[in-house]
Amino acid sequence: MKFTLKIWRQKDSKSKGKFETYQIDNIPSDASFLEMLDILNDELVRKGEEPVAFDHDCREGICGMCSLHINGRAHGPDEDVTTCQLFMRKFKDGDTIWVEPWRAKGFPVIKDLIVDRSAFDKILQAGGYISVNTGNAPDANNIPIPKDDADVAMDAATCIGCGACVATCKNSSAMLFVAAKVSHLAHLPQGRIEAKRRVKAMIDKMEELGFGSCTNTGSCEVECPKNISITHIAKLNREFLKANLDV
Amino acid sequence: MVRFIAKTTVGQKFWMSITGLFLIIFLAVHLTANLMIVFDDTGELYNEVVHFMGTNPIIRIMEPVLALGFIIHIILATILTLRNQGMRPVNYHVHKLGHTSSWASRNMFILGLTILAFLTLHIINFWVKLKFGGVGTVTIDGVEMEDGYTMVATLFSMPVYSIIYVIAVLGLAYHISHGFWSAFQTIGWSNEKWRRILTGCAYCYAVIIAVGFSIIPIYFLIK
Numbered sequence: 001m002k003f004t005l006k007i008w009r010q011k012d013s014k015s016k017g018k019f020e021t022y023q024i025d026n027i028p029s030d031a032s033f034l035e036m037l038d039i040l041n042d043e044l045v046r047k048g049e050e051p052v053a054f055d056h057d058c059r060e061g062i063c064g065m066c067s068l069h070i071n072g073r074a075h076g077p078d079e080d081v082t083t084c085q086l087f088m089r090k091f092k093d094g095d096t097i098w099v100e101p102w103r104a105k106g107f108p109v110i111k112d113l114i115v116d117r118s119a120f121d122k123i124l125q126a127g128g129y130i131s132v133n134t135g136n137a138p139d140a141n142n143i144p145i146p147k148d149d150a151d152v153a154m155d156a157a158t159c160i161g162c163g164a165c166v167a168t169c170k171n172s173s174a175m176l177f178v179a180a181k182v183s184h185l186a187h188l189p190q191g192r193i194e195a196k197r198r199v200k201a202m203i204d205k206m207e208e209l210g211f212g213s214c215t216n217t218g219s220c221e222v223e224c225p226k227n228i229s230i231t232h233i234a235k236l237n238r239e240f241l242k243a244n245l246d247v
Numbered sequence: 248m249v250r251f252i253a254k255t256t257v258g259q260k261f262w263m264s265i266t267g268l269f270l271i272i273f274l275a276v277h278l279t280a281n282l283m284i285v286f287d288d289t290g291e292l293y294n295e296v297v298h299f300m301g302t303n304p305i306i307r308i309m310e311p312v313l314a315l316g317f318i319i320h321i322i323l324a325t326i327l328t329l330r331n332q333g334m335r336p337v338n339y340h341v342h343k344l345g346h347t348s349s350w351a352s353r354n355m356f357i358l359g360l361t362i363l364a365f366l367t368l369h370i371i372n373f374w375v376k377l378k379f380g381g382v383g384t385v386t387i388d389g390v391e392m393e394d395g396y397t398m399v400a401t402l403f404s405m406p407v408y409s410i411i412y413v414i415a416v417l418g419l420a421y422h423i424s425h426g427f428w429s430a431f432q433t434i435g436w437s438n439e440k441w442r443r444i445l446t447g448c449a450y451c452y453a454v455i456i457a458v459g460f461s462i463i464p465i466y467f468l469i470k
Contacts, residue, residue, distance in 0.1 A: 006340075019340065072343035098341045105334045170344060170353055172334035203257055212334035213256035213327050215355060216429040217348035231438050238435025240257050 001027045001088055004096040005040065007052055010109050013116075017109065019098075029089040033076060034059060034066065036088055053112035059084040061225065064162030067102040067115045074102075074164035074223040082162060082225045102163055104172035105210035119209040120161045120177060126205035127198035128181040130190050149187045156184035158226040165220035171212030176220040178206050179236035180228050186239050196243035203240055256330065259323050264430035266320040271427060271452070273313055274419075278459045285466045290396025291387055297395035298387075301377065321363065328356045351425040358422040365415035372402060400467060409464035420457035427452050 002025045010017025024043070027036050034056050041051035057063040066083035070076035076086045091097060099113065107115040145153075159180035166174050182199050185191025191198070214233060221230045280300060284293040300306050344353060351358065376382050377393055385394040402408050427449035431437050437445060 069339060069342075072339065072341035073347075100339055100341075103335050103337050103339050105336055109337075168344070168347065170348075171331035173331075203255055207255060210334060212331040213260060214433075215331075215352065216425070216432050217344075217352040219344055219347040222347040229439065230432070231442055234432050234435050234437035234442075237257060237261070237433055240255075241261065241435055244258070 001029055001091070001093045003027065003036075003088075003091065003094070005099060006096060007099045007113070008101055008109075009052070009112055010101075011111065013108055013110055017112075027088055029087070031088050032059070033068070033070065033083045033086040033088065053114050055114045056084060061085040062160055064160035064225070067107070067117065067163060067167070068113055069100040069102060069167055071098055074167040075162075075225060080225055080227050082160075085225075102167040104163075104166045106172065106174065107163060107166065115163075117161070117163050119211070120163065120174070122209060123174065123178060123202055123205045124161075124181065127194070127201035128185070130185060130194060132190070143189055145188060153184050153187035156180045156187070156228060156232050159184075159224075159228055160226060162225060164223045164225060166211060168219045168223040169212065169214075170217060170219070171215060172210075173214045173220075174206050174209075174211035175214040175233050175236065176224065176228060176230065178202050179230075179232040182239055183232040183235040186235065195239060196246075199236065199239045199243050203236075256327060259327055260433045262319060263323045263327070264433040266316045266323075267426050267430045269313075269316045270320060271423065271430075273316070274423075274456060278456065281463055282459065284396065284399060284463060288470075290385075290394075290400070293396045293399070294385055294387060294392055294394060297377070298390070298392040301393070317366075321359070324356060324359055349425060351421040352429070355422060355425060358418050361415065361418040362422060365411070365418070368411070369415075373398070399463075403464050403467035406468075409468065412464050413461050416460040417457055419460075420453040423456055424449050424453035 002023075005022040005024060006019045007022060008017055009020045022040060022044075024036070024040050027039060031039070034054070037052060037054055044051045055065040055067055057065045061082045061084060064082060066075070068075065068083045070083070070086070075081060075083050076090070078086045078090050101107075101109050101113045102115045102117075104115075106119040107117055110116050157180075159177060161177060163177070165176035166172050182202060185198065186195050216230065216233070218230055221228060280296050283296045284290070286292055376398060377395065382398050383394040384391050385397075386392075403412075428437075428442070428445040431441070431445050
């Protein structure tokens, strides 16, 4: 397959970036988007040019490193996938593909297509944990948890912190990410002890780090590779209200 | 609680929702009163409704509360929207949101501004006239009252005004189609089951508002 690529190039966080155009040919339709970028980089290196910097780790769809906005959509045109699971057969031969990094105040660009997502780590550090005594692993089912609660908590826990929710949101809001973390722990008895402190601390940190507020457009849940529902945002709002009313 | 309202966007949105739901209830009352106009050709029924609204103590108390509801809703919307505007310093070259979210949900502030523009016109045309004169009087059952019916009939005899009115009502309906369920989501009253019910209710209510208010200019047009 043959493509025209319009890729955002930016030397470092302080430089002003711009789009560069690359022509690429002989791409197998079964290549993933990241493999296509590997092929491009191989060509660039052979020509003595600077390769395109992009983030990746597991290439199994679970690390959430690839902060790529492709043709106007977070992680490109396929549903419920990260970029390594997006295959070139999803595009038409001869297509022009625009590749941009996540754009958000909270995610500054480091180089080319790589953004700094450490804001998410800081939000987690503010309260996305439970305090337990260390030691041997506890026996399974030591704490009985209703199946429905365990299922909802597990759905929320699938969040990989990729930032697609922020990237696609018109307000660059991180509410789906924070909601997934808060809702996951709020549904489990282990998380109830610090629930009030957690939700306040995480929301404060989210606002401090430059993320917008939620207007419930629902774009985030559509682009989320793990299909996390915005009903978790309702749960977050409920937890936040309860924490502030102290009930 | 003060910190909750003043410091966090989630708190500000909570009060956006509460005032929004209050305004939704107000619209139901407003529409009910308005629709009385089509049930009596002589205008007596409508004039009695206008008189009741102007003299009933509960309605009198609620009028400034309503104004406060509007003001809080508008101020918080402006604060939140301005803050959100600054959260993407560099825009995307291509950003496709058309199939991931509804048009209304992405343009609540624009729709709100449209409603505010109409509201200003509406207050000048109706509320100011009723409050500070400019409306004739009529005597029904020995009680002298403002002739609201003639005032409404005169306004809707102008096709331009009728068109502006219907456009504003459609904008309002779009605003509600998202705002209704979004308010419940923001105060935390939603889950997978209730989300479906509330979005359904939002669309139904939006249609009721659009059709209900539009009936009045159409009624005067074909009368």
